[in-house]
Amino acid sequence: MSATVSRWREPSVLPGFGLALGITLTALSLIVLIPLAALFLKAASAGPADIWAVATSPRTLAALRLSFFGALFAATVNAVFGLILAWVLVRYEFPGRRLIDAAVDLPFALPTAVAGIALAAIYAPNGWVGGLLAPYDIKVAYTPLGAMVALIFIGLPFVVRTVQPVLEELPADIEEAAALLGASRWRTVFQVLLPPVLPALMTGFVLAFARAVGEYGSVIFIAGNVPMVSEIAPLLIVIRLEQFDYAGAAVVATLMLLLSFALILLVNLVQARARRRFGNV
């Protein structure tokens, strides 16, 4: 018995492994794994023809396109501004820095529905920002652009929080070395300081993307939810569910999960390659 145990776990004098692992696996299975398996089972039970019909219906495709490209766009915006924000927070001293540092996490703490109605109010044509844009015929709320605004909001902390610690730990000597070797500031920043930050930036990007692609609460208030135009994939799932089309809902949900898992896996592979090569000198 003990021989079979030690093959998959290293011996330890600490107690409680069985109990802890038992609780974890039971809860994980009941709450997460079995329900997710039920989802795939339900989707599969629809049969290939139906799955294909749902998956290729224009409405599904439009919703998936908005969710994915919207999330990609929002994650990109967050990567750019998150990097600037992290840089500013780590390297500069200015009044209110600590307050801003703390405020960055607001999207983690603020319920999405609250964020949704607040963003809708601001970016509506009669809102504070929407009113400023209205004369130029730019509509944000109740358009796909509105969905992006909400996705940027909820993904905002991810890049900042993954990049910040890496920037903090960048050794001062590589910066000094570059300057002594005659590099301009521009060159030092882009060739010496930012490349080591790239893996963290990518992690932040993926986290922001993963969060945005499935986001529901904040988007539905501001997006307008017009089918084929501003309807996101999670909303389509809810609509199918309300029509008691369980299989349809399950197929859309499965497609979403598979697409986002594939993307996350891809980025992780790229990152693992980078890690192997550059290591931690």
Added chain:
Amino acid sequence: MSVAVTIETVEKRFQNFPALRGVSLDIQPGELVALLGPSGSGKTTLLRVIAGLEQAERGRVLFGGTDTRDLSLRDRRIGFVFQHYALFKTMTVAENVAFGLKSRPRGERPEPAEIRRRVSELLELIQLPGLEKRYPSQLSGGQRQRVALARALAIEPRVLLLDEPFGALDAKVRKELRAWLRQLHQRTGHTTVFVTHDQEEALELADRVAILSDGRLEQVGSPDDVYDHPATPFVCEFLGDANHLPVKVVGSQAFFRDRPVLGGLSQNKSGPASLYVRPQHLRIVDDAPLALPGIVEHLRRNGPLRRAEVAVEGLPKRLDVDLASQVAPAIGERVRLRISHGSLFAAA
């Protein structure tokens, strides 16, 4: 030729802590100078001031007569090897070495082919040919150190500055690299300043050793000079083991508790003084004159030598005595010690 680097009464403080309190030093072209001192002595700060990474509050640094305050970091052309090398880990070895050349303004930048040629030349010089495509993470500590050196040499520096060049290496690699660096210096002839806290390293490598303590220069001189003729008690104790005896100078003789222990003194003020004697300058003798009686209390091994610890009446610490090829005394034996050489400092 003129002086390569002139350091004039440089002062620097960090948050009210004085790191350098008026240091002046001239470095000759082609010289290999060691800045030696314990932690907190100001040696790394001095190196960083020369490099331009720190600004002196007072005093100035001149490169061959040019005041460096007007020079940008690029125009200083300093080759700096950081203690932890500061290699760019997202660049290959070749890219690291080429970085300085590629960073030159367009007009002065060599052609790509020329840069490649120079890189492989430098890798040849540091005995790492063929490693162009490796990343720093794929190199050993000693290899990283040499790449950092090649990177610094690539910009044809006026002065090569090395911060604790062997600090992060294990003992064996340290020894090898030390000899190698000495050879490299002889071949390339760069004016070189390196920081170390290891007196053995400084004495073995450097043409001249500058010893710092508490932000002040204690002494500058050749290794023989500073070792045999220390200017201060600090230098004497920092460079190697030394026994300390409180003595009184009268005329040409030094007295320990009314017993003459060292003679033939000249130019010494009479009065109380501190006498420092290295263990190898104490000998066990048979005859009485100018000798210090004591009892051997302990024998121990110190590298190739054996060392006796001799208790002398009136001294709180036992005296360390190196036994070169002498017959070892027994523990408890009464012996007489003669001082063959010592350094005298007037008591403060």
Added chain:
Amino acid sequence: MSDASLPLQAEDLEPVRAARRISGESRLVQWLLVAISLAFLCLFLFLPLITVFVEAGARGWQAYREAILEPDALAAIRLTLLVAAIAVPFNIVIGIAAAWAIAKFEFRGKSLLTSFIDLPFSVSPVISGLVFVLLFGAQGYFGPWLKANDIQIVFALPGIVLATIFVTFPFVARELIPHMQSLGSAEEETALTLGASPWRTFLTVTLPNVKWSLFYGVLLCNARAMGEFGAVAVVSGKIRGLTNTMPLHVEILYNEYMGAAAFAVASLLAGLALVTLALKTLLEWHFADAIAASRRH
């Protein structure tokens, strides 16, 4: 720089600052970057937050009071507190168990287990609710059996709790795991060799060591549990006064064009968010070392 010629405090600060002075960006660039950051944050963070409170107070104090003290609103508040009161302790137990197994032991499949625990973070909240409807809904796998035994899960408290636990599953564990890993097992081993029982070892050695990161995880878990919208929306059925949580109540009021009332209830949730943020920041300032290891989400 381990042997720099400075005292320790100065040593820690100086090199970076010196590098910045010698080779940093120009003042103009610095100013520009700070301005860009502030503008971005204003547009996407501060304005929405301010809006919530401004809109909530738009109809005056009396309307605000009424919106919050109205029976359906009170029922929503009660339900939200109840759901959090069940889901959070449950996740604390699971989180501690998972962290103990993963941080203190080496076994095969550990990294797989870790990624499974993180899984709910990459699942859309709507899907987190959907899976329970597929299992326990009227047409779900267990639907007929539940109906026959007169048990209601979906469109009732159990469904809401399940969906909430699903979405908050990783919070506690992922704060505890890196912290426990960084602490190692030496202290527990010492306690055991001194004759302490396993429980005593856990309660007097392990728990005090990780209490702040546990609190940190609980804080985030609680904020998400009280604020969860998508997953709960799918399983709750949104029956007023019965299965409506606060976020759902906000939605209903908003869709009925009762904007001021919606923002009034929303302001309570925003207040919760601010308290959470304040406590979190306080924790990060005072227990930086303990939490540093896990400060990535």
